[in-house]
Amino acid sequence: MLPSFHPSDTESGLRILEELTSDAGRIQREVLEEILTRNASTDYLQGFMCGRVDEELFKERVPVVDYDDIKPYIERIANGECSDIISAQPISELYTSSGTSGGQPKMMPSTEEELDRKTFFYNLLMPIMNKYVKGLEEGKAMYLLFIKPEISTPCGLPARPVLTSYYKSEHFRKRPHNSYNVYTSPDETILCEDSRQSMYCQLLCGLIQRDEVLRVGAIFASAFLRAIKFLEHNWRELCSNIRTGRLSDWIVDRNCRDAVLLILEKPDPVLASTIERECGNSSWEGIIRKLWPRTKYVEVIVTGSMAQYIPILEIYSGGLPLVSTMYASSECYFGINFKPLSDPSDVSYTLIPNMAYFEFLPVEKGDELTNHKVRCNGTRCRTPLNADNDPPEAKAVVDLVDVKVGNYYELVVTTFNGLYRYKVGDILMVTGFHNAAPQFRFVQRQNVVLSIDTDKTSEEDLLKAVTDAKCLLEPLGYILTEYTSYADASSIPGHYVLYWEIKAKDRPDRTDPADLPVAMEECCHRVEESLDYIYRRGRKKDRSIGALEIRVVEEGTFDALMDHCLSQGSSVNQYKTPRCIKSEGTLRVLESRVVGNYFSKKLPHWEPYNMPPSSSS
Template identity: 70%
Template structure:
């Protein structure tokens, strides 16, 4: 295979002012290490705050040069893959890449990824071997998307995680004086016909040698043994991790999970099981139903001898009249709660604040299955003020300008985008303050000018690196956990369900929805306005029939929703609320009063405004829930 060698001298000249990275480029030019991206992942001690912050300052000061280096290396390495060869004809020029390689969606690259999943060579899209496929939670109408991953990509993620340590050390003292009670879980995985594993990105990382052999610096000493994190039974894993966290309560300085929804699910689990947990602590013995041997052995070592005093203390706190501030009561040395509370997770902020006892809510990073993007340089900022600084050596970033519709903001609380197909992309250094963009990535793992689907707003700059606030996912209207249901998927599911009532002479006039997170777990709520054919009278509704409608909607939603609902128990039973005649007219009147145009008004398919939800709720005449969780199995 032909190669387009990187001009290491030119690269070195580009990066002379980026000292920590220039050292690696020096070694490249001397032939000590290969001309490839590890040169842009400098080794450093995460506990050395000064060294870590110096790397971040270098990266954010030299954004343009680093982005050029990243794109040059990706093109050079992959120009002769089947995908790029068709556009570049062997050329390794960056401008030719931008002129010839199209901006794509997942459906455009899906056939190439499926070929690899079915046994074709990685060289279809990547010069480096694809070692696994990462299943994305963002899916439409079926199976999760699959993103290619290489061995080197694990090192890039590890470098990214290590960068979080100096940032937190800068803002929070004494993190080396205790442990983190991070509740981390693995998800189901499958094998593709080629033998490659297909699994979520975090499951991939937790099962990797990078995680298992991590150096025990102050940022990754966890109360949970690895055996409990890697336990495939989510209930056993949750129970054991909470048990370990309670036993080590005086050592805990930080608590959290990846998503706010997962952490709140753990709190609900604790509410339901604290009596049994206290019994284990009092007896010094793990419950018999914990049958995973490695998990049981690891927890038993931590549990140790009986501790009735600790059991009494936990019983006293958990048995009180209110669980307000329970986190601070059970783990009194905790300095902050680390969970993602941006995007769809923002709906959980008020509930987290109730349980937190005034602790800061910290969102450290912005990442996805496709790529790790950015770091929150001000981790103690309020959730509503969180912005992420994109790290320029993670991938090559471009941006599609997005136009926002003011009328939609007024009525619905969500913004609709208008990205024309002919809109030119903007480079990372050229984005404008206050403007909205959809992020496009070119990665080291075989994605080229790929639309991630995230809408971001530029909020500022750190040195020359733009900072972004995550606004929302493109086209996603409902999300409780890792599920992402878009408007089309919701329409298809409702269409199947309404056929049941329409066969009996009823009509579905209108519908809308929202994600109800007032209880744990949250659940989808769909408002229906029904009438009898030929009249405006509300039909007499058969509860069994309506429950069947709820189940039909759930069975029609994608596999990620069904997995969260059935296996993870992270989403509650779907609910249909039937409203009285004229309710959606009242909703339109409200939206118009808030500034929407009468001529352009369309019923929003997802409601964010509390006032709008109250209008609908005040006219509910019947509430019905799905009786059984929908069918799901891995790979189906």
Template identity: 70%
Template sequence: MLPRYDPNDNEAGMKLLEDLTTNAHQVQQQVLEKILTQNVHTEYLSSFLNGHSNKKLFKEKVPVVNYEDIKPYIERIANGEPSEIISAQPITELLTSSGTSGGQPKMMPSTAEDLDRKTFFYNILMPVMNKYVDGLDQGKAMHLLFIKPEIITPSGLMARPVLTSYYKSNNFRNRPFNRFNVYTSPDEAILCPDNKQSMYCQLLCGLVQRDEVLRVGAVFASAFLRAIKCLEDYWRELCSNIRTGHVSDWITNPSCRNAVSLILSKPNSDLADLIEQECGSKSWEGIIKRVWPRTKYIEVIVTGSMAQYIPTLEFYSGGLPLVSTMYASSECYLGINFKPLSKPSDVSYTLLPNMAYFEFLHVEKNHEQVSEEIQCNTTISDKNCTQKEYKKEIMELVDLVDVKLGHYYELVITTFTGLYRYRVGDILMVTGFHNNAPQFRFVHRRNVVLSIDTDKTNEDDLFNAVTQAKRLLKPLGFLLTEYTSYVDTSSIPGHYVLFWELKMKGNNDLPELDHAIMEQCCSIVEDSLDYVYRRCRKKDNSIGPLEIRVVKHGTFDALMDFCVSQGSSVNQYKTPRCIKSEEAINILDARVVGRFFSKNVPFWESFRM
């Protein structure tokens, strides 16, 4: 399933991709056959297939599942039971997903072979880039890569985010020389557990090697913009380091400090003066191209929730293309972008048929309307409203090569690592085909309403957090009559904004607001959100303090009037719990009478079993 080829041979790489996509159906059948043959005697599959590896029986008997269905099996492995519960191959670690279950991150099984699959995936990206961009082997990539917290489960297995797993693996650290993947950041800076030190040092290395940088980026757009914010905050100190040839004293991680010192090596006043001139200018428009003049493109994921950062990236980029090369998840690496220089709004991913076995839950009717109803026009009065509406749309399960152009689907995967007919939760639209392999546009995550970085807050999460916070107001005679939310990315890092309409019991008068109490409400909301949000706030510093904006009486009536004027039905109108329309946000902002921010960093600790 993992064909071998020389990663430096672009022609061989492209031929391999052409073979995989041309023979997509045959490859998919081989993948399913191998998965079933290897794992048919696991406890999980045996309960449905009774020892038979027949593919038809698999489709008839093995159910489509959510995380809650498989969570008990994974927890048993985390607590010390053998991998054979779900996988014939030894489970070597658990990958923590950015999605959550009961406030804790989901854990996905992984094997040693899975690291080889990821390495294959990363290597196969470069032949596509080299087809569109010349000379990438003549310089380096300033890719800003970071690790996140990890724990040891009772079984001794590590549980950590998928990228942390890969960067700490021998596959990454002992990677063979590939002239297309030479980074400005030393591994010691990437693996530094202090994200602030890591960010500073990787920027410093990128500045010192500016003349060699041909491409810049990070995995997510949000992380790259945090790097730009770091440059804005520290450019004077960075220039001082370059001028003196000495790394700042607050960089205390020994491995990181030593590796960066080797790259800094000697004072360079000319380079420091040049960077000071650019960073000290009045406007930072086009700063990427000015500081790293040989850069050909910015490589960041700008699809899904990351699309909100496109305008800011375009401001800083100086006209450089924004390139989204890959589509991946904690469960499985999935697909690549065969047209990497396309506009962000036109990005589509082709699923590689040898990565997993893919099936699709067909979502009927115009899904853009469905998703809008799900995300913005439901109330929490019926807690299961979203799931009920969604289930009505599911009509059929189809194979990879049988999806239809223009139709919407939810992705279902069967992996080599122990997931069988698992609903990933991603909604995709078919935009075309590369040979016989379909291409998909990522639409959104099912049920997610707020996301800034790797956080994914759904409507239930938001409702429960607001419910906890408004209890503080009840003894004071205040009532929360309506609320909605949006993600404010006008500053870096972005932050959640809640609009609250309040009144006193018995009348519509706006109560006099106590700053301390409202700030405490902000903190309670944050403390009530899930593990990933709290980690992003406290540990990663990738989300700013939550804000509550109190609006005057009648504001949500004005919002309803606007929505009705845009085509919503008066009879079916429900207050949107997440606002994406700029006009709607302006209506709310124009009626704000008080703004309050969380003063405390939310409680966070590594999750426990």
């Protein structure tokens, strides 16, 4: 099921991708047959299929479920019951999700074999990048990777983020050294459990080897920007280490320290002065190109909720391509971007058919009266949901090769590890096909919403509104660096609260201009104008929703928020700023740093919606 090839063999890798995508339907049937054959005797499948291995019976009897449905089985395994209640293969560990998209971390079952599948998936990335970017074998990647301390379940199974599992595995530590996985960071710095020591040492190694760096990045845009902010605060100390050839005393992790000292071989005052000159400028526009002049692209995920970081990444990168290579989660690795140099708003992922069995639930927005358009990868899509107006009977779960271009679906997976017809919670839009395999844009997470009354604002709706409003700050020389939201029901009527962290684009020490309050009030109004019909009706006609509020927080607040979430169990690699605050502790972090409050002083536009006249038959 997993073809073998060397990742540096571009021709073989591309050929395998062509074979997989050309015969996607057959491969999907074989994947399902293998999963059902392996796991027919598990308690879960026995309860629905009585030991039979049949695709039609599977679709007829096995229900489509979400995490709450499978959580009891996973908790039983965590507490010591045999894996065969859901998986014929022993569950070797549980992957913990970040918990920042939907509120609470989840645990997903995994087996030893899954590491083979992930390694195969990672190896497919290199042939694609070699096709579009030449000369990667001539240098290294400053790719910032982190692990998180793991915990043990009551029965002793490790519970840890999926990337922590991979970086600790033999698959990563004994990986073949080729152009795609030679890093400036020694493994010891990646495997350091103290994220601050790890960040410092990885940046130090990346600066020392700056002339060898051909690409920079992290998993998510948020993690990479955190590294840039860390560099802003620590470049003087880093330069002192380079100038003297001595590593700071507070780096106490022995393995990490020894590995860095092998790279920090001797004093280099010339390099230190070069870095000081670039970092000492009042503007950090283009700082990545200046510090790592041979860099060909920035590799970070900038689709979905990460799209809002694109403007500030473009400032720091100086026009370098922003490359999102893959689409994956704790449940399963899904798809690869076959056109990695495409604009972030145009990124589509081709689902790899031997990763899992994929099904799709058609999505419709029946509650919205307007011809509402969602946003894909941070930009407005041309086709509204339900554009095909299929009858209800056509809205059944569909297979991978049967999805329709332009339609929207919620992803459902059946994995080799014990998940059966599991709703991942991601909404995708079909943009086309590569051979027989469909390509998808990530649209939004399901059920991540703000709501006061009958209004339901999704994560993507909020991103659209914030994107429209933040443009009002640019003429004043300010940019929005981060945001989140909260549905405040403590007053009547309740209202939306947005927390914004802003900074001056050119002069970090700039004081607030006199016209900033006026601009912020207009931002509040612009957000409201950008929200949907139901919200605007609640504000203007029903008066069931109060005026939207923006609370500006001091610089560094979202770093503190990330630190808080990490202390609660999130991982640096997987962290995504929660777009809707549900935790009292998280809210306290934000509230303690508010420096200004602004409200919308105008009601948004709203008119009664008149249904179009029905045509006579």
